[in-house]
Amino acid sequence: MNILCNIRCKIWACGSVAFLSYLAITLATAWVNSETQIFITHAQRIDLPLFSKGVLANSLLNAQNQEYENGLLAGEQGEVHQANMLHNQIAPLLDEMVQLVDVNHNDLHPSILSLRDEYNNYYVMASQYYLEAVQKNDIFAFRNEIHQLGKLQASLSADFKEVAGRLQEMINEDFEKNKQRIEFHTRFLAIVFILSFLVAIVVVNWLANREIIVPLGKIKMMIDDFGRGRTIEKPQSSRGGDEIQELASSFWQMTSDIQLITVSRNYVDNIINNMSDSLIVLNPDLTIQTTNHATLNLLHFSKEELEGRHFRTIFSHAEKAIVDSLFHGFLEGKVVTNIEAFYTGYDELPIPVYFSASPLYFPDGALQGISCMASDISELKEQRDNLEFLANFDKLTGLPNRNLFFDRLTVTVSEARRYGHLFALFYLDLDNFKPLNDKYGHAAGDHALQEVARRLQETVRDSDTVSRLGGDEFAILLSRIKDAGETIMIATKILDIIGKPFLIQGDQCILGISIGICLSSTEITSADDLVKNADMAMYAAKAQGRNRFILFSPEQV
């Protein structure tokens, strides 16, 4: 069973190492204290009593000697008795010293033993002869014995002093030894503390590194690798793996799941990036959050240039007011589908698009952004314009064709009817065009027709309409005129300008033109009538010799 099976156990393991270190220091301190206690106990039970008894015995012996001396010199028996009484204190003291010293001090034992014997011998003699001498009141009667006793006593005193000195030395030695022991203990404790501390540091670091830091570092590497898009190997799981290992496994599992999701997202991104339509996602503040490739191709901006830019700036200037109102609608949840709008790209040219937009919401209902789709309809619009041109204009001369002319004529008729202003309709047919066409070919004929159209346009105002109705037939609508005189003046200018020679294939050719003019009047009810009248006038001009104009009058009908 792995004892480091989870983080709690690992922390406990580190704590236990520190605790063991503390225990080692405590045990060392306890040992040191026990050593000191042994010394103090020994000193308290043996050495100090021995010393104090030695000192006491020495002083008692001196006192006894003094009593004897006083007794003998003064002849006082009482003093001698008192001296003898002191023996009752000295002898037990010496016995106790012998017992104390017996076990513990081999070197002192013989000295104290002999001291006791010496004292006992002395006392046996002293107690006898001193008393007898005092009783006889003649110290000199026992001169030999007393002289002998004096020598014994001197020797005894010297021995007592020596023993007392040795006891003093013993005590000093004890304290000196204890000082040394304390110094040794201090060093010993310091070494034990440092060693324990170092061991604790090394072991705790090793444990923390092996069990926590390295596994966490592996997870960090996994996260870094995942962040860089690398494939992460499945962590090896062992039985009884701890929370870190579980975390690694969970992370690996999460990355695997995310990888699956990421594949789907790539797929979606791929689709979005490869779709032909532009997709722009806006933030709620209408700045651009992200775009697809189609948008970049459409606008010729880089992704970096677009992201963060306000969406208004990519709309054509003319549409900005509309855009603002539209986006207010988006923010309120409105949807726009396929309206025509104009983006503005890098070259600031308007790009026609079908624009759709819809708001995006977070699950809690808050606005997340706006999704904007746009299809480039430039080609479509061009084709449509082409069709529109073909439907309303003459391809050869670029002049409005019959359709457009009649359209404008109808509008002019109704406006004239409404506002009562005067307008005129010219119906024109080239003279001698067919021979020119036959002689120089259709291309030359087309060229002549283009030149005629140009000259006609030069002759009239911009507000007037020059139209080719077909073949060599033209029509002019003078939308507003003052009077018939203005019409005649314009007709004269037309005859003039058309009458100027055309340079065709190096030849100067003269073309004429016959003009039928119909002025508006209150009687005219339709455009067809006007055309018919003008046509009639034109044919009248033809009939009258061509290259002239005829103003329609009801008499011609």
Added chain:
Amino acid sequence: MMLTLKKRTGGLILALWLFAVGPAAGATAQDDFVLVVNSENDLTTINRKDAELIFLKKQRSWPDGKNISVVINENPRIYDSFSHTVLRRSSQQFLVFRKQMLFRGQGMPPLTLKTDQDVVAFVGEHIGSISYVSPDAVTLAVKVVSILQ
């Protein structure tokens, strides 16, 4: 310890008292004794101080190296006089001195004789001996030694 000190102090005071009162108590005529040595001894005079040292056994041999044998004459008529004159202390003090010397084992006390006759006889027989006797007890066996003050 204190007890011992008191006892010692008491002993010292006693000795000083004896030393102080001694000469006043033993004041006697100076010429009622003479110092005597063996007749074969060459000594004729002696300084008082030398005599004191000899009797206090602080000098224990003659100039020729022979041991000095001191004899204390306890004849009460001259004992005090001798003690005061030669030893400059009372006879009691001298006695205490001798007792202390004996008690402390510092040396055997001198021979003590009771009468002049015993002293003269002893000195006459022992060449290295010295003592003191009444002037009228002097015989040819001994020689009187003059004391120089």
